[in-house]
Amino acid sequence: MTKAEKRSLVESKVDRQNILNNSFALAEIEKATGINGIPFENKFVLLKEQVAKFLEIDTRTIENYLQDYKEELYSNGYVVLRGKALVSLKKQLSEMDAPEIDFGSIKKISQLGIFDFRAFLNLAMLVTESERAKLLRQLILDIVIDTINFRAGGGTKYINQRDEDFIHSSFQEGSYRKEFTNALKDCVSAGNFKYPNYTNKIYVSIFKEKAAEYRKILSLATKENLRDTLYSEILDLIASYECGFAAKLREESNAKRRCLTPAEADALFSDFESQPHWKPLIDNARRKMASRDLVFRDALHLQLEEYITPLGREEFERFLGEKSMELAERLKETSDVMKRLKERS
Template sequence: MAKDLTESPVDRQNILNNSYAVTEIQNATKIKGIHFEGTVCLIKEQVAAFFEVDTRTIERYLEKYGEELTQNGYEVLRGKRLKSFKMAVKEQFVTDIDVGNKTPQIGIFNFRAFLNLAMLITESERARLLRQTILDIVIDTINKRTGGGTKYINQRDEDFLYAWFSEENYRKIFTDALRDYVDMGNFKYPLYTDKIYVSIFKEKAQEYRKILRLQAKEKVRNTFYTEILDLVAAYEYGFAELLKASSEKKGRKLDSWEVDELFRHFEAQPHWKPLIERARVKMASRDLAFRDALHLQLEQYIAPLQASEFERFLGEKSKELAERLEEAQDVLKRLKDR
């Protein structure tokens, strides 16, 4: 979907928290500045010159978006650090700027703050072009690190494999309980699976498929994040035990009205609330950032991903499922034999 970075703080922060993309953008744009404390920095006059606007425009954005820009690396230097910065300017023979020996303070943009400003300024054609470049590089970076697609980026999580196999075991317990304790036709299996999905993330399986553009043979659960798999497994096992206890108490299989009533009480238990809230935030936020997939029913739960999330799914510890399967043969055998 088209992203308007000037209007979306979530999209801006997702880009800035993705260190892999930021590095690629820096390498591609070759923005030059002052090397200070291990990073490239620019002062207000340099930024204004680059975007071809006057310094008052930069000041307006600093006033309006000061908290966001500061969070992403803009800072005002004073005292010893200001002296060190002036020395760096002098040593690097930066002749196009004048910081002045008597200047008591100076604001500097590191590269993240510079990109942040580029995603805000609407008066600059250069900023608009840079925003398009940023979006292209972010997409290319994620695709490159995930092998060309993000549909199964969930499987790069180092915790995915165990959750996946555990959930398969609990799924079997759930379907067996439906078979043994519920007096309904085979439609009971998708029916109560959908009830669990709707309870957790407000979408039936078919709705979820459309959002992620899954093909007919692709399994919904193969795209679930670890937290979703764990919560689905908890629902399935807990409800299976409830069906068993209720059926054995009545001495017969349960009809659909009885099962529906049991499920209403089951999903209303207060201990689910924090787990569901967390799962919705994870699904909605990650799918928007990684898969460019918007869950409209979960829109209120969307938040920027932290840097640790990008490391978790794009970093060195993240791997393709095939690699993990190869490394985990013994673990998988134990899980299968349980």
């Protein structure tokens, strides 16, 4: 059972919104459900009566959900038609053969609520009184997982590399990493433990996890490079930490005209990470890492759970869209070249 299944869609607005914002999965779900709606304004829509019939509930139940989850359902495609739009839909309905709809009563009304496919799915993920809604939720979860894996080429561990900014961020971070390790070598009087120690301090400062904890969450093998799995924004922030702290180490070491003791270097880092300018950058990095990993990798960072927010549609396009697929192919073709360049840098 996946983490997504453990978190009930009925209970989790974030999970519902992530599904509704994933246009690639929505297209597959629409195919699988085979729901016949009313063609209207270049899409298919459903009336309450049609939704009630499909979910095997009464319209009063739907009205209750529309009242209790008004903001969510309206923001995801439920709309009340009036005026010319309603006249246009009435004309469309008069030409249809749909026995579950009372056309006589519709002719008399001055407004009418309709569900597009997103709004219909949103409601189906909320309704607890319907066995069909429960089965549909399971189908939705299965399709979402399959779609992400398929579009990511069979696995999502390195889905971060499908972002066009990854290559630049990766090389840039490698350069600043060398500045950081050289500063530790020249300015801190400690053994080789200082390198993983201060690397972990950066990780904990940014995403509240040591390297070992992060590796466990993503199930990384010993030989897999942790930084190869990081999103470009995280790499950029790590590079900023490494560059900035390296400068602080050299400045303090030069002022004292000697290497710093571990205690002095620790105090310097504590002061460095507490600077207020880091907060918005760290908060943004935590939101992106926690939210993306949950959706794309089914990886839950418990330390960052409070930062989880729904991904926007542009995020799905960024990592699953055609442009990202082209980038993945280019990365595959040039992977050997990248490795050689990294070894030389």
